[in-house]
Amino acid sequence: MSEILDAAVAGASPETLGSLPMPETYRAVFVRRDEQSIFEGMASKDKDPRRMLHVGEVPVPELAPDEVYLGVMASSINFNTVWTSIFEPLPTFGFLDRMAKESVWGQRHALDYHVVGSDAAGVILRTGSAVRNWKVGDAVTVHCNYVDDQDPSSHDDSMMSNNQRIWGFETNFGGLADIAVVKANQLMPKPAHLTWEEAGVNALCNSTAYRMLVSRNGAPVTQGDRVLIWGASGGLGSFAVQHVLNSGGVPIGVVSSESKVAALHELGCEYVINREEKNYQFWKDEHTQDESEWRRLGKDIRSLAGDDPGIVFEHPGRSTMGASVFVAKRGGIIVTCAATSGYLVEYDNRHLWMKLKTIRGSHFSNYREAWAANQTIIDGKVVPPLSKVFPLEETGEAAYEVHHNRHEGKIGILCAAPREGLGVTDPELRARVGEDRLTIFRRHDRG
Numbered sequence: 213m214s215e216i217l218d219a220a221v222a223g224a225s226p227e228t229l230g231s232l233p234m235p236e237t238y239r240a241v242f243v244r245r246d247e248q249s250i251f252e253g254m255a256s257k258d259k260d261p262r263r264m265l266h267v268g269e270v271p272v273p274e275l276a277p278d279e280v281y282l283g284v285m286a287s288s289i290n291f292n293t294v295w296t297s298i299f300e301p302l303p304t305f306g307f308l309d310r311m312a313k314e315s316v317w318g319q320r321h322a323l324d325y326h327v328v329g330s331d332a333a334g335v336i337l338r339t340g341s342a343v344r345n346w347k348v349g350d351a352v353t354v355h356c357n358y359v360d361d362q363d364p365s366s367h368d369d370s371m372m373s374n375n376q377r378i379w380g381f382e383t384n385f386g387g388l389a390d391i392a393v394v395k396a397n398q399l400m401p402k403p404a405h406l407t408w409e410e411a412g413v414n415a416l417c418n419s420t421a422y423r424m425l426v427s428r429n430g431a432p433v434t435q436g437d438r439v440l441i442w443g444a445s446g447g448l449g450s451f452a453v454q455h456v457l458n459s460g461g462v463p464i465g466v467v468s469s470e471s472k473v474a475a476l477h478e479l480g481c482e483y484v485i486n487r488e489e490k491n492y493q494f495w496k497d498e499h500t501q502d503e504s505e506w507r508r509l510g511k512d513i514r515s516l517a518g519d520d521p522g523i524v525f526e527h528p529g530r531s532t533m534g535a536s537v538f539v540a541k542r543g544g545i546i547v548t549c550a551a552t553s554g555y556l557v558e559y560d561n562r563h564l565w566m567k568l569k570t571i572r573g574s575h576f577s578n579y580r581e582a583w584a585a586n587q588t589i590i591d592g593k594v595v596p597p598l599s600k601v602f603p604l605e606e607t608g609e610a611a612y613e614v615h616h617n618r619h620e621g622k623i624g625i626l627c628a629a630p631r632e633g634l635g636v637t638d639p640e641l642r643a644r645v646g647e648d649r650l651t652i653f654r655r656h657d658r659g
């Protein structure tokens with residue numbers, strides 16, 4: 213590793229970091245443009261991220277005035293890296309090429325490799341000339357909302373911006389690397405009680421869940437609300453459960469194994485449905501759904517939680533959307549941010565209009581929401597659902613686990629940090645939050 217990264221790992225002063233040269237190249241995880249058609253015609257499940265996520269040295273790009281170079285200590289696997297690595301629904305090179313048409317700085321991104329990764333925790337190594345609120349040596353986490361602040365449409369809710377992008381997915385130079393290029397308005401303080409690998413897994417999923425369930429832009433939970441959460445021990449779901457509990461709501465988690473049920477109970481989610489055990493068959497065949505199975509889920513929810521869910525936290529998509537619309541309470545909201553099992557969803561519209569339900573789309577979060585979500589972690593009110601850690605070289609293996617739903621919570625990736633356990637600067641707060649609570653998902657992970 214380069215001298216400056218070694219110094220950042222060792223906690224060197226801003227003066228020392230500033231005096232050390234930036235390297236010319238850095239280690240990164242990337243997909244290659246010349247391989248983007250390789251999986252054509254294959255079924256999604258057979259497309260193997262391990263084949264496409266390469267680890268190697270790439271040149272350090274030039275820094276724009278509103279950006280920083282970040283020494284990335286740790287990052288995480290998000291589902292968008294799985295999508296990029298299997299080139300679904302589209303190869304991400306199209307995003308980079310479009311970006312190149314917008315500006316001189318945008319042109320840097322259209323390369324024959326795409327450095328992926330939409331989470332990071334690390335140390336600022338250099339700041340561009342227009343960066344005001346951050347300095348070299350600051351320990352930070354990164355949210356992935358990449359916004360053009362010269363676009364008028366980004367100045368109410370930046371997620372409504374015409375050219376809003378997700379960093380490390382729709383832009384290059386992402387977080388699965390030793391160095392990342394990050395806009396200053398993506399930076400947030402690192403929670404001092406967390407290790408690097410705990411701090412690096414939160415921003416994307418926590419901020420998304422926060423917008424969906426806490427922000428006025430989503431379906432904000434109030435006391436006593438029943439909230440059905442699909443994949444409640446997954447990346448999004450494990451944060452969703454914590455936000456519902458913090459808002460005084462009642463989460464009803466759906467998961468697919470007993471170890472996940474146990475993890476959720478320990479997190480404080482009393483009502484958990486094991487969908488494997490219940491064996492719901494919402495689809496009779498590829499074209500036909502079974503309303504009696506939706507009804508069976510609805511009865512299970514009522515008998516557990518005493519009422520229908522006023523909010524349904526949706527992301528599996530095609531497999532579950534019909535059921536989600538059906539089980540939501542009269543006047544309820546189905547808030548959705550994804551479609552892992554297929555985006556052409558189908559539901560019975562009669563249940564939507566006759567019972568005055570709403571489907572609300574949601575996507576990541578604006579800076580204010582990401583900052584507020586980060587604060588819940590800084591305050592120890594939300595804990596990172598870190599279940600496993602892989603070295604950067606094994607990112608493909610980690611993405612393979614997520615692709616095949618073999619993980620729980622979040623998988624962390626060690627980048628420049630040489631080992632786990634580094635980065636805690638507030639051990640008192642860590643003790644107050646509790647080692648047991650911080651390791652729930654590590655202890656229950658079946659892998």
Ligand code: NAP
Nearest residue numbers: 291420443446447448467468528531549550552553575576
């Ligand atoms: P994850 O860690 O894999 O968790 C998803 C969970 O959903 C799985 O653990 C699984 O839990 C459950 N699940 C998967 N397929 C299912 C199915 N067919 N029926 C019922 N449950 C199913 O992934 P994640 O990070 O939470 O992300 C989930 C999706 O949201 C991905 O498609 C991702 O791209 C998307 N996403 C979107 C945004 C956004 O801003 N729009 C942000 C984050 C993520 P069980 O097996 O335990 O039930």
